[in-house]
Amino acid sequence: MSITIYTEADFPELRKACRLASEVLDYITPFIKPGITTKEIDRLAAECMAKQGTRSASLGYQPSPEYPPYPGSVCTSPNNVVCHGIPNDKPLKKGDILNVDVTIITPEGWYGDNSRMFEIGEVSIAAKRLCRLTFEAMWLGILQVKPGNRLGDVGHAIQKFAEGHGLSVVREFCGHGVGRRFHEEPQVLHYGRPGTMEVLEPGMVFTIEPMLNLGRREIKELGRDGWTIVTKDHSLTAQWEHQILVTPTGYEVLTLSDGSPPPPDFVTATKT
Numbered sequence: 001m002s003i004t005i006y007t008e009a010d011f012p013e014l015r016k017a018c019r020l021a022s023e024v025l026d027y028i029t030p031f032i033k034p035g036i037t038t039k040e041i042d043r044l045a046a047e048c049m050a051k052q053g054t055r056s057a058s059l060g061y062q063p064s065p066e067y068p069p070y071p072g073s074v075c076t077s078p079n080n081v082v083c084h085g086i087p088n089d090k091p092l093k094k095g096d097i098l099n100v101d102v103t104i105i106t107p108e109g110w111y112g113d114n115s116r117m118f119e120i121g122e123v124s125i126a127a128k129r130l131c132r133l134t135f136e137a138m139w140l141g142i143l144q145v146k147p148g149n150r151l152g153d154v155g156h157a158i159q160k161f162a163e164g165h166g167l168s169v170v171r172e173f174c175g176h177g178v179g180r181r182f183h184e185e186p187q188v189l190h191y192g193r194p195g196t197m198e199v200l201e202p203g204m205v206f207t208i209e210p211m212l213n214l215g216r217r218e219i220k221e222l223g224r225d226g227w228t229i230v231t232k233d234h235s236l237t238a239q240w241e242h243q244i245l246v247t248p249t250g251y252e253v254l255t256l257s258d259g260s261p262p263p264p265d266f267v268t269a270t271k272t
């Protein structure tokens with residue numbers, strides 16, 4: 001097994017899949033308000049995919065036989081849920097934060113994977129800060145993406161920033177190669193040491209999707225649904241995810257659309 005190098009001929013379909021994945025998040029955004037349930041969000045996302053002619057890569061997904069098939073079209077992870085939250089009938093309330101993670105497959109068989117945080121009404125200063133810092137951590141990781149740099153550079157940038165702000169990095173889940181398949185090599189750890197791990201090459205495609213906790217980094221499985229992961233200390237947690245192409249000069253963020261939050265100021269500052 002090795003890391004797939006995608007080529008020019010693949011890029012149009014890859015870009016299309018990723019834009020559509022991002023547009024599912026755009027589509028559900030105006031509905032995410034106090035009172036809506038995560039099941040309703042899931043239904044709206046499924047409706048959007050149907051209109052696009054795409055389908056959910058998450059629905060029925062089973063990474064290994066120990067997992068039950070994933071029952072939702074998207075993952076909805078509120079507050080202390082780290083990832084893989086299953087849509088349910090509990091209404092969201094003012095002050096909640098929520099990650100929605102969307103992975104779609106196009107009819108041509110290409111995957112687009114991305115997630116965003118949503119603030120439900122007015123949220124606490126601590127919750128807002130966690131969401132913002134996690135977004136910035138993801139982008140600091142993205143800025144490390146260029147040929148010759150290594151995945152350890154990406155992980156280190158995220159970890160240093162997160163821990164420097166008193167946040168902890170979840171270790172058990174990582175970014176991943178994605179394109180023709182949902183999860184492929186490499187694993188993209190959100191912690192690490194500079195100059196270690198795989199060397200980046202043009203044509204590699206992977207996600208960067210840090211999960212940062214306000215409290216301790218330890219996680220546990222909630223109950224027996226086989227999926228839902230929560231923070232062990234019940235602290236708040238946030239995650240953002242983009243799918244990235246390594247280009248000859250740096251990176252291309254594939255999962256962008258009209259509704260994507262603009263990159264932090266430090267990104268534009270380094271580009272000019």
Ligand code: MF3
Pocket residue numbers: 057058059061062070074075084101102103113207209241
């Ligand atoms: N989209 C998630 C990721 O970023 C994986 C979700 S698997 C599911 O890798 F089955 F829970 F949807």
Ligand code: CO
Pocket residue numbers: 113114175176207209241
């Ligand atoms: Co992913």
Ligand code: CO
Pocket residue numbers: 101102103113114115241
């Ligand atoms: Co995802």
